[in-house]
Structure formats: C-alpha cells, structure tokens
Amino acid sequence: MRLIDEAEKLFQGEIVELARPECLRLLAQSRVGRVAVNDADGPLVAPVNGRTDGVDVYFRLREGSLLAAALADGRASYEIDGFDEFRQAGWSVLVRGDAHRISPEDLPEHRSEWPRPWAAGERDVWIRLSGDTISGRRLQP
Amino acid sequence: MRLIDEAEKLFQGEIVELARPECLRLLAQSRVGRVAVNDADGPLVAPVNGRTDGVDVYFRLREGSLLAAALADGRASYEIDGFDEFRQAGWSVLVRGDAHRISPEDLPEHRSEWPRPWAAGERDVWIRLSGDTISGRRLQP
Numbered sequence: 001m002r003l004i005d006e007a008e009k010l011f012q013g014e015i016v017e018l019a020r021p022e023c024l025r026l027l028a029q030s031r032v033g034r035v036a037v038n039d040a041d042g043p044l045v046a047p048v049n050g051r052t053d054g055v056d057v058y059f060r061l062r063e064g065s066l067l068a069a070a071l072a073d074g075r076a077s078y079e080i081d082g083f084d085e086f087r088q089a090g091w092s093v094l095v096r097g098d099a100h101r102i103s104p105e106d107l108p109e110h111r112s113e114w115p116r117p118w119a120a121g122e123r124d125v126w127i128r129l130s131g132d133t134i135s136g137r138r139l140q141p
Numbered sequence: 142m143r144l145i146d147e148a149e150k151l152f153q154g155e156i157v158e159l160a161r162p163e164c165l166r167l168l169a170q171s172r173v174g175r176v177a178v179n180d181a182d183g184p185l186v187a188p189v190n191g192r193t194d195g196v197d198v199y200f201r202l203r204e205g206s207l208l209a210a211a212l213a214d215g216r217a218s219y220e221i222d223g224f225d226e227f228r229q230a231g232w233s234v235l236v237r238g239d240a241h242r243i244s245p246e247d248l249p250e251h252r253s254e255w256p257r258p259w260a261a262g263e264r265d266v267w268i269r270l271s272g273d274t275i276s277g278r279r280l281q282p
Contacts, residue, residue: 012261032224032231036177036184041274042216043177043184047224047233075183083173083188088259090173092188118229119280120153133182139260 013089018136023093026080026136027052032118033080035059035129037099039070050078051115053108056131057095059115060123068125071099078129091138097130154230159277164234167221167277168193173259174221176200176270178240180211191219192256194249197272198236200256201264209266212240219270232279238271 018026033050036043046067050059057078061068076099083090104126107114117123159167174191177184187208191200198219202209217240224231245267248255258264 013259015260015262031226034175034186034220034222036186038179038184041237042218043179044218044237045175045177045186045220045235047222047231077183077185079175079186081175081188085172090188090259094186096182096185118154118231119156121156 013139013141015137015139018091018093018138020134023134023136024052024054026091026093027057027095027134028054030080031116033057033078035067035071035076035078037067037070037074037076039066044070045079048078049115049117050080050129052095052131056097057129058107059127059129060117061125061127062121062123063125065125068127071125071127072101074099076129087141089139089141091136093134093136095129095131095134097132099127099129102126102128154280154282156278156280159232159234159279161275164275164277165193165195167232167234168198168236168275169195171221172257174198174219176208176212176217176219178208178211178215178217180207185211186220189219190256190258191221191270193236193272197238198270199248200268200270201258202266202268203262203264204266206266209268212242212266212268214241215239217270228282230280230282232277234275234277236270236272236275238273240268240270243267243269 048059081092189200222233
C-alpha cells in the first residue's frame with residue numbers, strides 16, 4: 001500500500017479556483033450540463049441542455065417528467081465540467097440558485113442563447129435557474 | 142420561430158432506458174463522476190473520482206472540505222455520463238442511495254477497484270454510497 005500511495009502522488013495535480021469571468025466563459029461555450037435538484041428520494045442529477053445569458057441558466061424539460069416536477073420551484077444547481085482522463089486533469093463550474101418555471105416570453109432576447117434540446121419530444125417546461133453563486137475549479141496536472 | 146423549431150426536430154434523438162447490466166458496465170469503466178448532495182444552501186454537484194464494486198460507489202474526500210461535511214450521512218447520488226456534441230448524443234447513469242463515512246478496512250477487497258484521487262492532498266474521508274437504485278439513459282441520434 002505504501003508504494004502505491006507514493007506512485008499515486010506522482011500523478012496528482014493541484015486544484016485551483018477559477019475566477020468568475022473564466023466560469024462565465026466556460027458556461028457560455030457549453031451546450032450540455034447537469035442539473036441537481038431534490039425529489040422525495042433526495043438529490044438527483046440529470047443531464048440537460050442548458051444555456052446561460054451570463055447571469056442565469058435556462059433549460060427546457062418535458063411536461064410530466066420527474067425532473068420538471070422536482071424543479072417546479074426551489075433550490076437547484078447546474079454543473080458543467082470537462083476531463084482529460086489521460087492527463088488526470090479537468091475543470092468544473094457550478095451555478096447555484098433558485099429554479100423557477102418561466103414562460104418563453106421571459107427568455108433573454110438573444111435567440112442563439114436559447115437552450116436547444118438534443119432529445120425529441122415536446123419540452124414546454126422552461127426553467128430559469130438564478131445564478132446566485134457561480135464558482136469553478138480546475139485540476140491541473 | 143417555426144422554421145427553427147422544425148430544423149431543431151431534424152437533429153433530435155430518442156431517449157432509451159439502459160438496462161442494469163449496461164449501467165454497471167459503464168460504472169465499472171468510469172474513473173470520474175459527480176456526486177450530488179445537500180448542504181445548507183440546497184443541492185450541489187461536484188466531480189469526484191469514484192469507483193464501484195458492482196453494488197456501491199466509493200470515493201475519497203478531503204477532511205474539512207464542504208463536500209465531506211455535506212456527505213457525512215444522508216441521501217446522495219452519483220452520476221456519470223458521456224456526450225458527443227457533434228452527434229448530439231450521449232448517455233448517463235445515476236446511482237442513488239445513502240452516503241456513509243467508512244474506514245478503509247470496509248473497502249471491497251479488490252485493490253484495483255479503489256478510488257484513486259487525481260487531486261493532491263490527504264483524502265482520508267472514505268465515503269460509500271449505497272447503490273439503492275441504479276438507472277441510466279441513452280440519447281441516440
């Protein structure tokens with residue numbers, strides 16, 4: 001175990017905090033992330049196609065889905081990340097805030113910012129997650 | 142808006158449920174995932190190096206970290222996924238259960254199954270997340 005522990009340390013990297021502009025840049029480039037919310041069984045995570053306007057995060061869900069029910073109102077978070085398994089490196093950005101159901105008229109004006117679902121089916125539940133706190137970290141090899 | 146909606150549908154894929162053996166296979170191959178847990182500010186998501194023994198998920202955290210405090214005991218979930226932005230396809234697996242702090246002696250016997258953190262620093266908080274429910278989905282283009 002000692003030898004393995006020593007070898008392990010050779011490849012370990014340092015975690016550094018990302019500044020807010022870097023977090024916002026990564027969010028702006030991203031088309032898919034993960035939303036975390038509580039249902040009756042505790043916290044769950046599910047991928048969604050989210051977009052940001054630089055402040056909040058928007059995504060669309062299917063009416064009647066578990067995620068839509070859980071996200072009706074309340075605290076939630078949205079995470080994006082990227083990893084390099086070979087270099088054992090990566091980064092992540094976390095947005096935490098309140099989820100609210102909105103109507104399409106409440107969306108930001110820029111069409112390109114709209115979340116476009118990759119999955120088929122009507123997705124008429126529009127959610128806005130307020131970006132109360134935005135933080136990020138990078139693991140550098 | 143109508144034209145954009147029509148174009149959007151051309152590229153949308155179908156979501157199918159993954160069978161449990163497929164979920165377990167993906168979990169066994171994975172070295173990094175995301176844990177979701179609640180702290181005082183609601184649900185949060187953070188990447189961790191997790192490993193599974195086919196039933197539960199194990200990972201190591203830094204003593205005193207926010208994640209370690211939030212994960213002391215209670216409901217949590219672990220998610221892995223993979224996306225192909227070009228094909229707008231992807232998959233995800235979600236493990237939901239109870240998080241418990243364990244001692245290294247409680248780990249499964251197979252050494253190769255141990256979670257090896259990519260990040261430096263002592264990570265003496267060992268967590269086992271019971272795999273109460275394991276589910277997965279694939280979005281095929």
